[in-house]
Amino acid sequence: MNAPILSVKGLKTHFRLSAGLLKKSAKVVHAVDGVSFDLMRGETLSIVGESGCGKSTVGRSILRLVQPTEGEVILDGRRVDNLSQAAFRPLRKQLQVVFQDPFSSLNPRMKVRDIIAEPIRNFGILASEREIAARTRELLAKVGLPSDAGDRFPHQFSGGQRQRIGIARALAAEPEIIICDEAVSALDVSVKAQIVNLLVDLQSELGLALLFISHDLAIVEHMTHRVAVMYLGSIVETATRRQLFATPKHPYTQALLSAVPVPNPDEKRERTILKGEVPSPISPPSGCRFHTRCPLAFDRCSVERPQLSDVGEGQMVACHLYIDTKVSATAGAVA
Structure with missing residues (x-):
């Protein structure tokens, strides 16, 4: 396979806010917090x-x-971020x-x-x-x-x-x-x-x-x-165009696609309405960043941050729903 022209690995970009007179330490904006992809x-x-x-x-x-702040940016095989x-x-x-x-x-x-x-x-x-x-x-x-x-x-x-x-x-x-x-x-x-x-x-x-x-x-x-x-600040799903628009996996992706206007006024689409506000990047929630607004969240989501996992044909999703499904399927096959 051809090597990527651009490779981003674990990219983090944080912005430190200036501390006020009565504040003990400056707060940090986690604008980008561990992004990886190839182009x-x-x-x-x-x-x-x-x-x-x-x-x-x-x-x-x-x-x-x-x-x-951290991570690597590799341009045509040469690291350039440093x-x-x-x-x-x-x-x-x-x-x-x-x-x-x-x-x-x-x-x-x-x-x-x-x-x-x-x-x-x-x-x-x-x-x-x-x-x-x-x-x-x-x-x-x-x-x-x-x-x-x-x-x-x-x-x-x-x-x-x-x-x-x-x-x-x-x-x-x-x-x-x-x-x-x-x-x-x-x-x-x-x-x-x-x-x-x-x-x-x-x-x-x-x-x-x-x-x-x-x-x-x-x-x-x-x-x-x-x-x-x-x-x-993080990637929750990567997929080809066909995969993403035909079979979105992550609840956030599904909500985004449900909000896209349909050109046919007679066509009905079920909207996914997300509750609550987007959390502040100064103090992002623990575990999955999306769990405070996710309609499918369960206990594990609030304590453990999911990693991008392949759910088939190269489609990557950071969601415990699919990690659990994958583990269960594997355990069933072994039994």
């Missing part, structure tokens, strides 16, 4: 979950925009990002041609200005923008056009991986579909690996190969 070449892996579950922090930790910023800088060429807000992520003082040309100059991909200008026009055409768009500033474009500029800037570095951090969540529905189709076409043409961070399961179902579901 294969040419694959789209989607990380989904509620707002605040830590999925964007995973992407930022991989990019070293925030420094991971490198200095100077040593990591040349490797950023392989790993680019498209941010959620296309306006705030583009320099308003720079023309579009300079925004796209900046990575080409920074990484020394092309030497002459003539070659850089030609490459900039080529990238604009690749993302569906006219060549004269390079003479304008970001504020002169719509939201969807600005996101195309952000994608062109990411492509300028000739990366192997692009992290899309809620890249379509700020766009209108019709524009959102155009950008998703553009990413799919670019992946097919260039062989890119995409780490697609989103809370929109309808978009995820359209473009992904595999899905990782996060809850309160």
Whole structure:
């Protein structure tokens, strides 16, 4: 089998809050708390979950925009989480990002041609200005923008056009991986579909690996190969697209899918309504992080944290319900 282009092992990213005058110690936000996954070449892996579950922090930790607390990030066979910023800088060429807000992520003082040309100059991909200008026009055409768009500033474009500029800037570095951090969540529905189709076409043409961070399961179902579901800083289920949308295993995944709007008004769907609030990442609950809201929780869930276990055909679930079932089935076979 081919080796993964990106491998994340036991990633933890904690943020220490400053202690007040009367507090003995500072509190810690467990934003990401033990995340592991592999991303294969040419694959789209989607990380989904509620707002605040830590999925964007995973992407930022991989990019070293925030420094991971523990764990390993291995890029194309080389560990990069423990490198200095100077040593990591040349490797950023392989790993680019498209941010959620296309306006705030583009320099308003720079023309579009300079925004796209900046990575080409920074990484020394092309030497002459003539070659850089030609490459900039080529990238604009690749993302569906006219060549004269390079003479304008970001504020002169719509939201969807600005996101195309952000994608062109990411492509300028000739990366192997692009992290899309809620890249379509700020766009209108019709524009959102155009950008998703553009990413799919670019992946097919260039062989890119995409780490697609989103809370929109309808978009995820359209473009992904595999899905990782996060809850309160940890992954609770990983599966292929077909497995996840046809046979979700974890109670949290089932609740998420039940909330996806159905385009047919005559079709009825049974909703799973989760009770209570999402616990604070400052003091996450013991045992399974989801047990305080899970309708199927039992005693073991509150004291023992379940590990991701294979429940068949590579579908991984962190839930005591399936661990118990697996143990019982094994014991029956031995008897």
